[in-house]
Amino acid sequence: MSAPSAVPERPTPTAEQEREAEDLYRRGLAALSAQRPDDALRYWELAWSIDPRHAGVCTALEREYLMRGMEAFAAGRLDDATALWQKVLRLDPAEPRALAYLARARMQRDRTRELIGKE
């Protein structure tokens, strides 16, 4: 899985690129409906790399990263959760839920250190 490291400063996508991104977005939705969330995530990340401004792709990726982060958080994998939620911020640096989740993760890590001396 290749995560977007930052909003790329790329030239405006051509119409063909927009169509390709849209196609990939829809494939991702179909894969999710088919209970293949990993395939969906790959489609959407590929679509985002072609057209980072595609609103649907961005929303889908944010939601997917939040959920996966929540799963990692619930499983006690704070680093994975933090990494996923930070990907959300890369897509939308002002995403309040991601900020809150990261703050909670950070707090929990700090609290853990306090209580048991390690993470």
Added chain:
Amino acid sequence: MTAERAARRSAGTAAAPARPLPARAVRPVMSLRWIVSLAMVALTVVVGGGVGAIAERRARAELTAEIETRLRLEARNLALTSASALLTDYPELTLVPLVRQMQSRQPELAWVVVVDRNGVIHGHSDVRRLGTLYVPPAGLELRSTAGAAQETLQANAGILMASAPILHPGGQVLGEAHVALRRASIERRLAGARRQQFVALAVFLMAGVGAAFLLSARLLRPLGALRAGIERIGAGDLDTRLALDDRTEIGRLAEAVNAMASDLKRAQAQRAERERLAHEMELAQRIQRSLVAPGRTVAGPFVIESAQRPATEVGGDYVDVFELPDGGIGLAIADVSGKGLAGCLVTSMLSALLRAFRTTHLSPAAMLATLDERMRELLPRGSFVTMFYGILEPGAGRLRYASAGHNPPLVYRARQRTATWAPAGGLPLGASRAKVTRVVREELVELEPGDALIQFTDGISEALDRAGREQFGLERMAQRVCAAAPEGAAAIRQALDDAVTAWRGERPPFDDETVLVVCREGTAAGGGVGDDEALSLLDEATRRGRRLRLPASLAALVRIDDWLADCPVLRDLGGLERECLRAALREACANVVEHGQLRDGEDGLELWWLEGDGPAGVTDAGTDAGPAVAPDPAAAVARGHFLLRDQGVPFRPDDWRPTDFHDRRVWRRGRGFGLDLIHRAMERVDYHPGTPAGNLTIMAFGRPGARAGREEIRHAG
């Protein structure tokens, strides 16, 4: 020989060595061990299955109740924990790890969900459901509610779900916590328990079968020895004894088999003894049959029938008919006290004595006296013989007899169609040390054509009925004889036999049944008159006879004297003859008044004197009563019939038998001469009760025989 062979056979069997068993069809054997083991298996399965089913039912109920309680507690705890989470931003950060932890700890939980008051999911193991609306599964039914907080328990076919409200500390409802459990988990736990139960049952079964097999093998081990012993006994070795040191029922069975073998041996010996005795009895029976008279003997006009039915194989009755040197027929019938072999021996002895003395021309009384002397010497104390012995003179038509304590003979008179008991008496032979000659009397019976004498043993008269209470009796005997006598001796014998057999029914004879019938064949001598002839005589008398009407009163009978005096013919009779006639007529009329139950003043008597022979066919022509006698002047004068008619109750006087006026006992008795007087005064007396004209008594007068009777009376007086 047969008995000896039987005894030898019996002894040989008892002592014979065991011989090999004959080949027999062998049926498949069902081993008791297997039967007991299979029964054990069946019993264990049934009991174990039944107990298991009951236990499982209880376990299911208890487990379900426990799980429901736990489920409620889980939901309540989740609600309490979720209350503070719902009051924060992003409660999923608290609730999702919590829910996941619950489900990882209890995999049997189907789902754990926390929703807010709007139904939006904030806690779920599947994070993709976060933020969506909670939709409960279909078909849930409320099973119970608990507490004021409205905790509920719902269920459908596959799910059991507890719900608890999430309450704000102020009491407001913030949301709801749902904890669901798959029912399959309950079944899995029950199946686990059932598997354990099956394993335990299988272990018990195997242990039980093994124990049953071993125990039955141990207990049934003596059966082999028992079987071998029984087979030896069955093969004839009755000395076999089973020595089993066994304290169970098999040991008792062995003791019973030993006792059976002993009993069998004893019974075998007894059977051989019985066979020997039966053979001896058979010989005795043959001897006795050779002593019994031939069934039918004909001597001139006489036919003699005899029959015997022994109560046991060998009876104690004796009957014999034999020809005497002077042409007479000896008739003997005897009853020995005791039956069986002893009785047979006595009858044999009696037969031998009788045949030895029959040629010595002894009279019946002398014969009995001679037999008594011999029998007293031979019979053991307490034994005796009752006997009737008679000598029939076929030419003279009479029978002289004597009785030694035997039953009186029954004499049938064809003319009167009645049967009476002839005198008999005496003491049984061998019964007393006193000589029989002191008490034995000789009697004489004249037998006219159609008459019969029947002698018998008490097996006939004392035969008991089907119920064993009432005896056949002398009265019934006399009735049967009267009914059958016109048909002859064989008919009398057969009638008695049939009557006694029917009287006894299915019962075997209690005593020997022996009968002897002496019958003079032919029609009744003297003719008698039938009812039609009597009515003809009456008709003739009403036309030309001399009549006397008398009221039904004994006092009125005195008028007979005057009436007789006015009869011109009778007036010429001699004084004694007239006196006899007068007395006879008064006696006849008195009998009618007394026995006919005539009512004084209402009924009456009519007496006629009809002179002469009467209508044709009514005379005594054709009688064979005796040789022709020269006409008597007096008889020529006084010849005719007296007719007596009444309308009273029909009756027939007892049979008349001539009275022996030489017998002093007769004079001492001093009564019963009425009939004797009538019969001696008249030549013949016929009774016709119940004719259309009333009861008629016909008295023939004027025969020489009547005069003889009158002479006898005169001499006796």
